[in-house]
Amino acid sequence: MASIFQDTFIDYLLRLSLGIRIAPHAEELDSSLWPDMIHQEKTTDTEHPPHQEDRKRTSAVPSVEEVQQDDQNTHTLSPRSSATRVLDTEGVGASDTEKGEATILLVDWYGPDDPAKPLNWSRNKKFWVLFQTCLWTFTMYIGSSIYTAGIPGVAEDFGVSAVAATVGLTAFVAGYGIGPMFLSPMSEIPQIGRMPIYIVTCVLFTVLQVPTALATNYGMLIAFRFITGFVGSPILATGGATIADMFIPQKRSYGIALWGLFGVAAPSLGPLVGGFAAHAKTWRWTLWELMWVSGFTATVLFLFFPETSHSNILYRRAARLRRLTRNPHIMSQSEIDARHMTAGDVAMMMLVRPFTLNFQEPIVLMLNLYLALIYALLYCWFESFPIVFGGIYGFAPQHVGLAFLGVLVGSIVVIPPFFSYLYYHQEPQYNERNELKPEKRMPTAIVGAFFVPVCLFWFGWSARPSIHWIMPIIGSSFFSIAGILLFNSVLNYLADAYPLYAASVLAGNDLMRSLFGAAFPLFAGAMYRNLGTGWASTLLGLLSCAFIPIPILLYVYGERIRMVSKRARHDI
Template sequence: MLSITRDTGLGYVLGLISPARDETLYLGPNSLIWPYQRHEAPNGRRALPQDCIVVTDRSTPNRSKHPSGRNSQLSERDGEFVERIEKGITDNVVGWYGLDDPENPLNWSNFKKISVSIQIFLLNSFIYLGSSIYSPGIADVMRDFGVSKTTATLGTSLSLLGYAIGPMFWSPMSEVPRLGRNPIYILTLVCFLLLKLPIVLANNIATILIFRFLTAFIGSPAQATGGATISDMFLPRKRSYGLGLWELSTWIGPTLGPLVGGFAAQARGWRWTIWELIWINSAMFLCIFCFLPETSASNILYRRARRLRRETGNESIRAELELETLNLSKKELAYKTLIRPFVLCFQEPICLLLNTYTALVTGLLFTWLESLPIVFGGVYGFNLGQTGLSFLGLMIGSFVAFLIFVIWFFLFDAKKFDDLGYRKPEKRFVPLMAGCVFIPICLFVFGRTSRPDVPWIVPVIGSGLFSLGGFSLFISILNYLPDAYPDYAASVLAGNNFIRCTFGAGCVLFAAPMYNNLGIQWASTLLGILGFIFVPVPFLFYFYGHKIRRASRHALKDH
């Protein structure tokens, strides 16, 4: 448990406020070990008492001597690194101390990796819950503020727009060595919770719309940075499981929102849906503050170099990624950091094509989702709570899709990676090639069975087919992008999120008018035809994607 909590926000704060802060031993880049507490040394042996700081007098601590003979707080491998510098054997660039370095997230225990993955899954689910939990209360908002349905629906559309824009700024900031991922997660979640209060207390529609956008913008890092956090801990072969879990959260959040919000809006009004969101994410904040460690390799190595500089007085010791930004001004650093996602998104051919394709399919999803309240509320006479239950088809379908993917990957696909856990990125499109046909099939089935003479369970089951196709889409692309851009995972995932959520935000506004004008059957049929047009696209990426990737400046090139 200590290995999980010591490099978290809680561990950092305890280190700052503890009266014994000067008596602690820092083994990791910022890892807090309380006095006399045993730990695993880097070489795997159990640390002996003399390896720790022994405090006999508060003013003159008696530290044990390092194996090199110096009085220091440095770990064994830190000391070996400093000795090599002093002897001129190596330069002043700090990296990992071999392939078995325990501070490297790739070398963490399975328990620690699974713990982090589950926290990212929950964080992304609960944040994304806000995109749809508002929808069941739209009728109440229309009545309370005397606005049209289009105006009230802007609350959903602006929220999606905030989820689109936010990661373009927060995700690249998490790649800055001095910041890392944890401060971004923690600080933005605090602001997310505080900015929800004006919505609950709002007395006009403008306040709701403005703060719906702001809360989504502030709370959006998990939308893209979550995938980068998973990539920090797993090589491509194992990464598929973690990203599959993270991808599952992008389905759980939006589909759980109408279910949770429907009964709340029916019983207590639309404001109660926002209170639910605040309570759930307050619990999530406590969880990640206490148990989510830093995973960014660049940040871990930066803090290792900073500790070595402090302990040795050698100011020339630097982490490798730190050297890239050492001579940049703050303005140049900000420009390079914040512009990078837009450059990757719009100037890299493979990113632009993939993001466009993802956006079109996402547009189908968000347009079709707006029809569920129309069908189950209008055709089958469901109340708000029962209409929320109709989204269970999507949720169950996403769990089924996740299980199918895990079983298929474990039995077949995992064996195709090389000894180092890598392979050609375009192989990631196999699940999409198999699953893309389920999207148009779902739309045709749903459109043709949403009639009073057909039991309601039939369109609910049909809706689950969309999850099979949608999950295969996102799991393929969200695995492909970190494979193709291993150094810029957060930025490329942010660009993908930006394009698809922006497109989805626009589709939400015309979805209801389209279904009302064309009717449920013809509107769904039109979306199904568009879905069939997109079916050949993943096959093109599979066979010709490597050529497009070769023309992309920052993408990984095949050797």
């Protein structure tokens, strides 16, 4: 049970404030283990790794056996062990005593079965962390749609039009689209990691619901809706990286699919949960509900969510070993790399790269545009539900949210056959290095692409008084089937094709689809009222048909495009 608290926020907090170790690490329990965490072959000099022709000069690095021999009689981590011996080389940033530079001992995993490595965690622990990742994602996504039930009340309270009141939805979506461009890359910094970003943003998200719910004017409401979307956004772009930290490539798709399930389920449940609250109380209660959900999520993350970033875990391991040995020359690879990074390099990684990748890489641009369209169609189409089920079928306002359950059912129904496809067809295609060509992700995306127009045509032309209301609800389920297949395929494709830039690529994807999703609902209501449900849905369906060739083209020609790309992977 102790391991469930290891490297969690409460574990770090108690260590820093009281020195209490809830879940001690292996090297803290048994000091004789620490030399096993030093990679002799990877040990390098302080300033930069040796060039190929200089590798022989680093043979003076003390071996693990020498370190163990020095310490075998002490049973403690001796500050005078051979780990502090000076590496006497000439050239290549040579280390010598006069310059005060000494051997760097590189900290790594102490073996292929190191239990601290997230890939080696037990299945139960992986699923527990995956659930928490999905819970935080669910909380963010429900935060967008739960507001929609209160739009009439917002318009009435502040004396604005229904379109202006809808800006409360679009501001939130825009916030969680822009936020990852600045906040998500911070999770890639080894000194920070993912866990602190998730917990700090979740706590801020919870606290900021209070001024949002108590907004005294329209401007205050819109401003805080944008801010709350912004601060809670990192999980939406980095959640996939967290899953990749824990699961080998063959199993990553299952985790991404479950993550996507929660992402689709949340917008479909938001109008249902918010509808009853807005009807029984006021629109402000939709935001109080959001605060309760996010407060519960923040509590769970605070107590149980561990760090999953491999580079951060090794960075903290190196820091512990430096304290235990009083040897300042024990470092992780990320610390060595950081010595050569300027402020400009960090700014490039965090601020510039997510934007440039969007427009300089054809693959990224095409797939981001496609997912942005799907996301925009989803939020635009959702605006038609009150018109269809309230206007055509006479549902009470608090019952309109029940119509969204078809979307939820569709997302659940697609999971078993999709998992069967992954297990029996896709997994055998991985090579001996556990790698899969990104283009082999595309068949499921092609199938999903055809379900989008099927949904919109079915929904639009079955929504009429002469046809039972269950028919458009059944039609709506095809959209979530398409969403699960498309999002899983595309996000995995981008991660496979751009492994070195995955965080930036996914942050850019989140930005583009969120900006599209923020804009389309502003004209959706007028479009459905002026064109009618059938023709408005047909227009959206035809638009989705225009983008169907994208996954097909990438399946056929994607490898050629990758090979001429400057940043895409070429070795698979």
